[in-house]
Amino acid sequence: MLVIGGGTFGLFTALTLADRGAEVILIDRGGVWREASSVNAGSLGVQNKLPALVPYTLWAWELWLGLEARLGCNLDVRRNGGYKVATTEDEAQRLKTVAAEQEARGLTVSHLCGDDIRREAPWLGDCVVAATYSPDDGYASPTLLGPALRRAVEDGGVTVVEHGDVVSLSAGSRPRVETSAGAFEADAVAITAGAWSGQLAMMVGAILPVTLDVNMVSVTERAPTTIPKIVTHARGILTLKQVANMSCLIGGGWQGIGTLSDSRKEIDYDQLVHNLRLAQRVIPGLARLNVVRSWAGYEGVTPDSLPYLGRLPGQPNVYCGACARGGFTLGPLMGRLLGELIADGITSRPIDLFDPGRFMSGH
Ligand SMILES: Cc1cc2nc3c(=O)[nH]c(=O)nc-3n(C[C@H](O)[C@H](O)[C@H](O)COP(=O)(O)OP(=O)(O)OC[C@H]3O[C@@H](n4cnc5c(N)ncnc54)[C@H](O)[C@@H]3O)c2cc1C
Structure with missing residues (x-):
């Protein structure tokens, strides 16, 4: 083969x-x-998947959970749950609609708003008006x-x-x-x-x-616990996590610059600023951290x-x-x-x- x-x-x-x-x-x-x-x-996310991919993500988790034993080493696999957040009423509606479709395909989520969010996740910013929580979001180290x-x-x-x-x-x-x-x-x-x-x-x-996305990711300096759970966004424009070495990763599909023919994978700083500002609004604790590196990579996308x-x-x-x-x-x-x-x-x-x-x- x-x-x-x-x-x-x-x-x-x-x-x-x-x-x-x-x-x-x-x-x-x-x-x-x-x-x-x-x-x-490194996100192992269920909530940020198309409803049709929810069962496949849950099946993939079965493999991820056995992978450290299969490969005989630590991969920092963590299935510690995550919040998908909305910051406007429109996004809250979208969150609810998509969650219903995902639940029909096997995802388990709890729905939170207002006081529930402040009580359960006080580290999320006041801009978060609604959220869903799934125990099946997590991450691993690429x-x-x-x-x-x-x-x-x-x-x-x-x-x-x-x-x-x-x-x-x-x-x-x-x-x-x-x-x-x-x-x-x-x-x-x-x-x-x-x-x-x-x-x-x-x-x-x-x-x-196949069309091309040039996704960007940023990493902060190491910090005390700032993002206890993975965070994604109702509009798919944010992924936030704090990894095992305590640095925080900020992504969300904001687009960098490049094409397959020019092989460029560069940061678009205007886009990056929007990504980082949104991250800080959703998790105010990120404001005190320095970003130490940002990079971009190619992701192929089907219609x-x-x-x-x-x-x-x-x-x-x-x-x-x-x-x-x-x-x-x-x-x-x-x-x-x-x-x-x-x-x-x-x-x-x-x-x-x-x-x-x-x-x-x-x-
Ligand atoms: C910045 C960024 C962040 C992302 N974040 C996440 C995330 O948090 N969670 C998640 O689940 N997914 C994420 N993704 C998506 C995920 O990384 C990809 O979907 C996945 O890694 C694709 O794997 P692959 O093996 O298909 O492709 P690749 O890893 O791109 O591998 C393709 C390989 O094919 C080789 N190749 C290409 N052309 C030829 C040729 N002509 N001859 C020989 N070899 C060739 C390339 O050199 C390359 O090594 C992200 C993607 C990017 C870019």
């Missing part, structure tokens, strides 16, 4: 295949774990997961090829890739190349629409914000797993399901929603 892309999707796919005894070559154009999977904010996962796949016999930019892919009974590190062929190939997956699929004539996971249309040996909104959370599950599909021909969870051909006419 060839797996193209060494982020969370590719590494978990490779691990699943190796566990089933497959011979796997994982190829990355740069180093493994250098793109979205390494620069993300910095710890990457090296551990790489070690596990290599221990499982996977050959990791770095600096192997795939420049051509031909399908057929025995797919073959040409890369800057040589040519490789195998029975099947999995495209797990994140935001670049559309470009790779195009090499075999499959159209997988319906659901991932691509499955076989490419008309290509019996070419598979794709990519572009999940919240793909760090979902990565262990998505990689598991793709590996199962390739090795066993069936998956332990339904994947019809994620058909990579769903935007191709005539499919």
